[in-house]
Amino acid sequence: MIAVTGASGQLGRLVIQTLLDTVPANQIVAIVRDVSKAEDLRASGVQVRQGDYSQPETLATALQGVKKVLLVSSSEIGQRLEQHKNVVQAAKNAGVELIAYTSILHADTSPLSLAQEHIETEQLIRDSGLSFVFLRNAWYIENYFSAVGTALQTGKVFGAAGEGKFSAASRADFAVAAAAVLTGSDQGGKIYELAGDQAFTLAELAATLAELSGKPVAYVNYAETEYKDLLVSFGLPEGFAHILAQSDTGAAQGGLYDGNGQLSKLIQRPTATLRSVLQAHLATV
Structure with missing residues (x-):
C-alpha cells in the first residue's frame, strides 16, 4: 500500500x-x-x-x-x-x-x-x-495567487527579490x-x-499579470526589512512576514532557481508555465 x-x-x-x-x-x-x-x-x-x-x-x-x-x-x-x-x-x-x-x-x-x-x-x-x-x-506558482488581487487593485507587485529568478512550477x-x-x-x-522549466523574475510576473488582465502592473522592489514591514502592515504575522521577505532575498541569491529540468523529465512533459497557471486562476476570480 x-x-x-x-x-x-x-x-x-x-x-x-x-x-x-x-x-x-x-x-x-x-x-x-x-x-x-x-x-x-x-x-x-x-x-x-x-x-x-x-x-x-x-x-x-x-x-x-x-x-x-x-x-x-x-x-x-x-x-x-x-x-x-x-x-x-x-x-x-x-x-x-x-x-x-x-x-x-x-x-x-x-x-x-x-x-x-x-x-x-x-x-x-x-x-x-x-x-x-x-x-x-521549488516554489509553487500558486504561492502568488494571494498577491494577484492586490496587484490588480494597486497596479503593483511587491517583493524583495530584485532580479532573482524563480523556477516555480x-x-x-x-x-x-x-x-x-x-x-x-x-x-x-x-x-x-x-523546478519549473521556465524561470521568471517578479518583474516578469508583474508583466504577465498586466498582459493577461489588461491592467497596468509593475514590480516594486524593497529591501528585506522594508518588505517585511510592508507585509506586516497588510496584516501578516511578523514571523511569517520575515520568512517571506527572507525567502525573496534568498531568491535574489539564486536560492529558488534551477535549470536542470529534472521535474519535466520525471513527469514526462513540460511543466506548466507561469502564464498558463495565472490565466486559469484569473478566470476564477
Whole structure:
C-alpha cells in the first residue's frame, strides 16, 4: 500500500488524485488529521486514516501495512522537525520500505532560512536507516495567487527579490512527480531537484499579470526589512512576514532557481508555465 500524509491538503490531495490513475483505490491510504475533511477521498475507495504529526500513537495505526509513504512536510514552521521525527519513527516501526519527503530546492546549499528544518529532516531520515527519496521542490506558482488581487487593485507587485529568478512550477506538476516516484521502481537513495522549466523574475510576473488582465502592473522592489514591514502592515504575522521577505532575498541569491529540468523529465512533459497557471486562476476570480 501507498500512504500520503497531509492528504486533505492541497498537495496531498493532488498526489492521491494522480495515484488513482494507476493504483487501485483500496491500495492507497490517505492520512489526515481530520477525517471529516477527506470524505470525498473515502467515497472514491481510498482508505482514510486519522494521523496527526504531533500524536505519534495515531501515526502507528495509520501506517499499518503501508510499504511506501509520502511525508508531505508540515506547515507548522518551527515545529516541523519534531513532527517529522514522529512520522519517520512510526514508519520505521511499521516496516515501511520507502519514505519520500517533500523538501526544498537545493536544501543543502539554500540561502533560505526555510531550508534549515528541511536539512534537519533529511538528516533524520538518513539516520533512520529507511530507504528514502527526497523531493526537493521549488516554489509553487500558486504561492502568488494571494498577491494577484492586490496587484490588480494597486497596479503593483511587491517583493524583495530584485532580479532573482524563480523556477516555480504548478502544484499539480509536483504532485505528478511525487506519484511517479511512489509508483516507480529503484527509487531508494535518489534526490530530485524539482523546478519549473521556465524561470521568471517578479518583474516578469508583474508583466504577465498586466498582459493577461489588461491592467497596468509593475514590480516594486524593497529591501528585506522594508518588505517585511510592508507585509506586516497588510496584516501578516511578523514571523511569517520575515520568512517571506527572507525567502525573496534568498531568491535574489539564486536560492529558488534551477535549470536542470529534472521535474519535466520525471513527469514526462513540460511543466506548466507561469502564464498558463495565472490565466486559469484569473478566470476564477
